[in-house]
Amino acid sequence: MRIYDVMQTIDSYLSKTATLKDAAEFMLATRYNTIPIGDHEGKLAGVFTRGAFLQLIVEEFPLDTPIAPYIIKDVQSLPADMKIEAAGINNSPFGTGIVVDEEKKITGLLTQRDLVLALSKSTMDLREQMEVILCVNKSEYSVQEEGRSARIHESAQYVWEDIITRDSGLKQLIKQAEKAAKKKTSVLLRGESGTGKEMFAHAIHQSSNRSKGPFIVINCASIPEHLLESELFGYVSGAFTGADKGGKTGKWEAAHGGTLFLDEIGEMSLALQAKLLRVIEGKGFFRLGSNEQIQVDVRLLSATNAPLEEMIRNKTFREDLFYRLNVISFTLPALRKRQTDIPILAHVMIKQLNHLLEMTITGMEEEVIERLKEYRWPGNVRELRNALERAMVMRETGKISIKDLPDYLQIKQPFIRESVRAIQEIEREEIENALIKMGGNKTKAAQTLGISRSVLYEKLKKHQM
Secondary structure: OEHHHHOEEOOOOEOOOOEHHHHHHHHHHHOOOEEEEEOOOOEEEEEEEHHHHHHHHHOOOOOOOEOHHHOEOOOOOEEOOOEHHHOOHHHOOOOEEEEEOOOOEEEEEEEHHHHHHHHHOOOOOHHHHHHHHHOOOHHHOOOOOOOOOEEEEOOOOOOHHHOOOOOHHHHHHHHHHHHHHOOOOOEEEEOOOOOOHHHHHHHHHHOOOOOOOOEEEEEOOOOOHHHHHHHHHEEOOOOOOOOOOOOEEOHHHHOOOOEEEEEOHHHOOHHHHHHHHHHHOOOOEEOEOOOOEEOOOOEEEEEEOOOHHHHHHOOOOOHHHHHHHOOEEEEOOOHHHOOOHHHHHHHHHHHHHHHHHOOEEEEEOHHHHHHHHHOOOOOHHHHHHHHHHHHHHHHOEEEEOHHHOOHHHHOOOOOHHHHHHHHHHHHHHHHHHHHHHOOOOHHHHHHHHOOOHHHHHHHHHHOOO
């Protein structure tokens, strides 16, 4: 079966001179999430994504804004006569492949859904089908008993345009992260669970000069300690009971030329922290059971919601490793600190869930929007999405009302703002006490409070101290 058998045939595209209004009309008419951009001969010149479109709308750009600066030009096309088994559209950062004919002219689109449906009719066995869908080489295909604790992507799944925000603080953070992405420097992403640290890691890789290399994610909290070392560094045949014959390549080695993202780095044991530090310092590593040292070129990103400074004081996290990881650090804001983002995020999620759940929810009642803005969202963006999915299932069609929300959101919370004020007053008092205790030394005060010096400076600015 060839791509032309399953693709969505298209006979229109936009030119590089198109405006935001042209893009809006095109998306409404075609329902495409990715707009092909063609030259005067109809040959592929790039794409304009839904993420870029939403960002421009959120930031209230005028409709006559040219889309040329936001076109992704480095796009790999798919030949129409290619076998679907070789398609691998996960190579596309926007999840859609642009199909071209023999003359390189735009002829169709191939989405992940098209590929999956085509493979379901294929003569390939299930394992082979999944390898194509996930874009994983057969030699590296493995499923751990502990679940999907490590994921290998041919390229990152998200770009900066996928992060929808009106918040000036987060916008500034994105600009700084874009600069950091250009270098090999280690980056530590901090913030509460559900704030989007992994999405940031994807975007950093995608905008770096390593974007063509592998992007590998390991969640250090989801893999048992006795298996994490072999997952990271690999092993040779006979290294331990139950080891695969022929051994296994570790994720650090597999990330050569690309990026390794260690999520929940604060959950790593002290023993493994020491080995990780050795690798970061350029001293190489050994597969389990081997005496052969391996050197690789890997850019390291890490993330945590743990108080690493406090862990250092408690001797549960190595201080030397912390300084290696914390060369550049970004703390992602909690959703409750981005109230202006809640309505637009909710609307985007509803559109995504409509497609996923095959529903026709048209929006939210005004009272629902206000209730969502009042709530503190301890689970952040992830919790917001779960709450909306529950509400949509209850509503089925039309607009979401208060009674469709989870029970804890149906109760009005008028005390929220007062509670926030009280918390801020307590925070200010704690900072003042710490500064007095440490004789005005901000570094020592930050250590006493269990926060970084940069976070302390942010709080001093917030409280005008």
